Amino acid sequence: MALIDVRHLSLPDRLDDISFSAHAGQLIGVIGPNGAGKSTLLHCLAGLLPYHGQCLFDGADVATLAPRERARHIGLLPQQGDSVWPLSVQDIVAMGRLPWGDNDAAAITEAMTAAGIAHMRRRRIDRLSGGERARVWLARVLAGRPNVLIADEPTASLDLFYQRSVMDSLRAYADQGHVVIIALHDFALAAHYCDQICLMHEGQSECTGTPAEVLTEERLSRVFRTSIRVDLNANPPVIAACYTTPR
Numbered sequence: 001m002a003l004i005d006v007r008h009l010s011l012p013d014r015l016d017d018i019s020f021s022a023h024a025g026q027l028i029g030v031i032g033p034n035g036a037g038k039s040t041l042l043h044c045l046a047g048l049l050p051y052h053g054q055c056l057f058d059g060a061d062v063a064t065l066a067p068r069e070r071a072r073h074i075g076l077l078p079q080q081g082d083s084v085w086p087l088s089v090q091d092i093v094a095m096g097r098l099p100w101g102d103n104d105a106a107a108i109t110e111a112m113t114a115a116g117i118a119h120m121r122r123r124r125i126d127r128l129s130g131g132e133r134a135r136v137w138l139a140r141v142l143a144g145r146p147n148v149l150i151a152d153e154p155t156a157s158l159d160l161f162y163q164r165s166v167m168d169s170l171r172a173y174a175d176q177g178h179v180v181i182i183a184l185h186d187f188a189l190a191a192h193y194c195d196q197i198c199l200m201h202e203g204q205s206e207c208t209g210t211p212a213e214v215l216t217e218e219r220l221s222r223v224f225r226t227s228i229r230v231d232l233n234a235n236p237p238v239i240a241a242c243y244t245t246p247r
C-alpha cells in the first residue's frame with residue numbers, strides 16, 4: 001500500500017483535482033512555475049490547510065489525525081524558517097523531538113550530521129548565514145524522524161556543495177524506507193535525485209511520472225513559457241532555459 005495517497009485533492013482557486021501516490025523509499029519532486037501551487041500542495045499534505053478530496057497517510061486521512069500523531073509521522077520544512085529567540089543550533093534541532101516528548105541525543109546528532117551543521121551546534125541561530133540557517137531548519141525536521149518528510153525548496157539558499165550534500169541526505173532518508181516530498185526549482189537536481197516528479201501548472205497536476213517521462217523539452221517549454229533545452233544523459237543533466245538575448 002502507498003504510504004501517501006492523494007486523491008482528487010482540491011482547494012478553491014489554488015488546487016484542482018491533484019492525485020498521486022508515494023511508496024516508502026521514494027523521493028518525489030514537485031516542480032512548476034511560481035504560483036503553480038507547490039507550497040499549497042505541500043501544506044495540504046502536512047495537514048496544515050483544509051482541502052477537498054483525500055490525502056491519505058498509511059490509509060488515514062491526514063485531516064483526521066490528532067496534531068501530535070500527525071507531527072510524529074509527517075514533518076514539514078517550510079520555505080522560510082525563523083526563530084524569534086537567539087537559541088543555539090542544538091536547541092533548535094532538539095525542538096524536532098517535541099512530538100515525541102523526548103530529547104533523543106542520537107536522533108539530534110544524526111540530524112545535525114546529515115544537514116552538515118554538527119560543527120556549529122553551539123552557535124546562535126541569529127548569527128548564522130542564510131544557508132547555514134536553512135540547514136538548521138532541515139536538521140530540525142530530520143530529528144523528528146518522520147515517516148513522510150516534506151520540504152519546500154530545501155536547496156534554495158544553499159551553495160553548490162550543500163545542494164548536493166542536502167540532496168544526498170534526503171535521498172538517503174528516503175532510501176531508509178521513508179517518503180520524501182520536495183518542491184524544487186532546480187530541474188537538474190530533480191532529474192538526478194527524484195524517483196517521481198509531479199509537474200504543477202496553474203493549480204493542476206500537468207504530469208506525474210519518472211524524470212524522463214515528465215522532463216521533456218516540449219512540456220517544460222510550454223508550462224514555463226520559455227524555450228527549454230533538455231539533455232537528461234549529460235552529467236549533470238541539462239535542463240535550462242535558452243537565452244534569447246545576445247551576451
Ligand SMILES: Nc1ncnc2c1ncn2[C@@H]1O[C@H](COP(=O)(O)OP(=O)(O)OP(=O)(O)O)[C@@H](O)[C@H]1O
Binds near residue numbers: 033036
Ligand atoms: N494564503 C493564501 N490565500 C489565498 N491564495 C494564496 C495564499 N497563499 C498563496 N496563494 C495563492 O495560491 C497560488 C499558489 O501559491 P503557492 O505558494 O502554492 O505557489 P508555488 O508554486 O509554491 O510558488 P513559488 O514557486 O513562487 O513558491 C498563488 O496564486 C498564490 O498567490
